[in-house]
Amino acid sequence: MDDFNSDTDSDYTSYWRDWFISSRGNEYFCEIDEEYLTDRFNLTGLNTEVQYYQYALDLVTDVFDFDCDDDMREQIEKSARHLYGLVHARYIVTTRGLAKMLEKFKKSDFGKCPRVMCESQPLLPMGQSDVPNTSPVKLYCARCEDLYNPKSSRHAVIDGAYFGTSFHNILFQVYPAMLPAKSQRRYEPRVFGFRVHAAAALARWQAEEREKLKERLRGERIETGFEEEDEELEEEEEDEEMEGDGFEGAVVQQ
Amino acid sequence: MSSSSQVTESWISSFCGLLGHEYFAEVSEDFIEDDFNLTGLQSQVPMYKEALEMILDVEPEDDEEEEDEDEEDEEDDEILGDERPTGYRRASDRRHLRIASDLSVIESSAELLYGLIHQRYITSRPGIQQMAEKYELQHFGTCPRVYCNSCKVLPVGLNDSPGHETVKLFCPSCLDVYTPPNSRFQTVDGAFFGTTFPSLFFMTFTDLDIGGGVRSNPSSAADALLAIQAANREAKAGNNTTPANVTSINGVAPHNLAPGLGPGNIYEPRIYGFRVSERARSGPRMKWLRMKPADVTELDETRRYWEDRGEDGDRPDDDDLNMVDVADGKAVDRRKKIVGRTRRRANGNAGGSPMDTNGVGAAG
Ligand SMILES: [Zn+2]
Ligand SMILES: [Zn+2]
Numbered sequence A: 001m002d003d004f005n006s007d008t009d010s011d012y013t014s015y016w017r018d019w020f021i022s023s024r025g026n027e028y029f030c031e032i033d034e035e036y037l038t039d040r041f042n043l044t045g046l047n048t049e050v051q052y053y054q055y056a057l058d059l060v061t062d063v064f065d066f067d068c069d070d071d072m073r074e075q076i077e078k079s080a081r082h083l084y085g086l087v088h089a090r091y092i093v094t095t096r097g098l099a100k101m102l103e104k105f106k107k108s109d110f111g112k113c114p115r116v117m118c119e120s121q122p123l124l125p126m127g128q129s130d131v132p133n134t135s136p137v138k139l140y141c142a143r144c145e146d147l148y149n150p151k152s153s154r155h156a157v158i159d160g161a162y163f164g165t166s167f168h169n170i171l172f173q174v175y176p177a178m179l180p181a182k183s184q185r186r187y188e189p190r191v192f193g194f195r196v197h198a199a200a201a202l203a204r205w206q207a208e209e210r211e212k213l214k215e216r217l218r219g220e221r222i223e224t225g226f227e228e229e230d231e232e233l234e235e236e237e238e239d240e241e242m243e244g245d246g247f248e249g250a251v252v253q254q
Numbered sequence B: 001m002s003s004s005s006q007v008t009e010s011w012i013s014s015f016c017g018l019l020g021h022e023y024f025a026e027v028s029e030d031f032i033e034d035d036f037n038l039t040g041l042q043s044q045v046p047m048y049k050e051a052l053e054m055i056l057d058v059e060p061e062d063d064e065e066e067e068d069e070d071e072e073d074e075e076d077d078e079i080l081g082d083e084r085p086t087g088y089r090r091a092s093d094r095r096h097l098r099i100a101s102d103l104s105v106i107e108s109s110a111e112l113l114y115g116l117i118h119q120r121y122i123t124s125r126p127g128i129q130q131m132a133e134k135y136e137l138q139h140f141g142t143c144p145r146v147y148c149n150s151c152k153v154l155p156v157g158l159n160d161s162p163g164h165e166t167v168k169l170f171c172p173s174c175l176d177v178y179t180p181p182n183s184r185f186q187t188v189d190g191a192f193f194g195t196t197f198p199s200l201f202f203m204t205f206t207d208l209d210i211g212g213g214v215r216s217n218p219s220s221a222a223d224a225l226l227a228i229q230a231a232n233r234e235a236k237a238g239n240n241t242t243p244a245n246v247t248s249i250n251g252v253a254p255h256n257l258a259p260g261l262g263p264g265n266i267y268e269p270r271i272y273g274f275r276v277s278e279r280a281r282s283g284p285r286m287k288w289l290r291m292k293p294a295d296v297t298e299l300d301e302t303r304r305y306w307e308d309r310g311e312d313g314d315r316p317d318d319d320d321l322n323m324v325d326v327a328d329g330k331a332v333d334r335r336k337k338i339v340g341r342t343r344r345r346a347n348g349n350a351g352g353s354p355m356d357t358n359g360v361g362a363a364g
Helices: A015-022 A034-038 A053-060 A071-089 A096-108 A167-174 A197-219 A227-233 A248-252 B011-016 B029-033 B048-055 B061-066 B069-080 B089-097 B098-121 B123-138 B183-185 B195-206 B220-235 B301-309 B336-348
Strands: A123-126 A138-142 A146-148 A194-196 B154-156 B168-171 B176-178 B247-250 B324-326
Touching: A015 A053, A015 A071, A015 A123, A034 A071, A053 A071, A096 A123, A096 A167, A194 B123, B011 B048, B011 B098, B048 B098, B048 B183, B098 B183, B123 B195, B154 B195
Parallel strands: none
Antiparallel strands: A123 A138, A138 A146, B154 B168, B168 B176, B247 B324
16 A cells, blocks of 8 residues: 655655644644655545545645635635545554654653553554544553543544544554553552452452453463563452441541 | 731642642641641651741741740740730841741741641541532542543542652542643642542542533533443443442442443454454453443442351341442441541551552552
8 A cells, every 4th residue: 555665755845744743732643655645545535525625635735726715725724634634544554654653652742641550651542433523532551451531632622533443453463562561550449548348349350350361361372461570469468448438437537 | 927917828828829739728727726636747847846837827936935934825825816926026036047948948848747737637527528629620630531531530649658659630430540630740749638538538428429420411422422322232231230229339329339430431442343352462451450340239249258158157247248238228327336447547547657558559
């Protein structure tokens, strides 16, 4: 689909794309190669998705040459951004696109997992749908395998379809070495030093589920992917737990 | 340092008004003036007396006066009353004694002392009430996890002694802790909130609907659609099988037991619509972290334990055993019997034993 060896970027000065990816709020996007954009095959079907498709494409590829009023210009500008996003979703699952996004991932351009136990694991952008205008972009953490909302409101309005539902999973299939070790460490709610019973009972039930998973994987001779030191953490210190509704009395200190 | 008779903002208000201090409650002077609440703090805070005076906006006393009985008495009056007859009379004498570096030491001691008092205050009745108001106003923000649907969070420390970790946020919907989104909170010591506060909060305000407003107020039509689809899948798979008459499991109402976890709230990785198998190297390994049984009464371990054993010899009274409350003959007020134990622990831990109170650890 795309040619990894050709480096056409240096032959062109990509004004619009330069401007686009360096604008505030567009930090999650990588730069799509000129060559990828000019290959019609890669744009199949997008002409019906994007208004003023040809003008928008001309703008993105810096060959826009159309005299129009400001309103029209703004419309085309908006279409160009939408077009760029839709092509972006396709581009980032190509060899070259994956490599570019991997570099951004390594630099934590998409932020770090807010979960304390994930210890600042870098995130990847993703969409919960591949259909545009369905839901905004989310961030995927490969350590806890969960989805988070972007911190900044300027990222929270980006269409998730510009990244899609598959990209982040493909990236780890293509670059398995980038998979972080999974951790069993977790937060234990406590009150005056005692574990909270309801949370502790749930955590024990979850731990059983985890052990079942490990057994299934071992049965198939598949790596479990958990941190080694975790295996040693497994035996549990037995201390007392508090019942959930037993606390009115503790609140009378003053 | 100038005339304290001016009506100026109190030290406490200005501390709580600083950027990054948005999570703090304003500890009442009554609370600080009750010596019982300060037990054990003297040894933890350098220049304790000066720090305490600064927090209470009391003019400092000269050191030499400390032996003087009369002065001591007056000092007490000063702390308790609004009038400050002796405090600023000698302010000019003292001014030259307090050099700038001294002041900055006292200032940082005052912040430490305030933080440690704050940790205790927010688990007291007036303090937890004040935090409840801040919670309702969403002063602590919401859970960043997508499946928690913007559930309101509370500040928490991972350690009760200062200098270990900065403040984190506890989400009752996924029972996990998160780093605050803004870096200005990364200078706030977690011990100033402590390990106990958020869990005690949700045990105290059991009537709060912690996942509340979520189902009725999805952020977009698409989210609503996803939620409906998830609910349908759940129904089809018989995923919520908790008997409808169960009102409490392990002391928590079923709808408040980690509402952000369980079927429909776990990310399912897909590539071009196909699920990534757990047998793939990059396949899912962490679903357990977000799982919850379809029937939450499965979590009643005590009953399960005794049922599995079958014999009745040491079986405790049903009242003690029952961790599930049902609508009829609801078992309540197990409260009293824990009170004594809790209070003892509360005081015992006030000095901050990290061994006992560290909220992070390995779970089995
Ligand atoms: Zn994570
Ligand atoms: Zn949450």
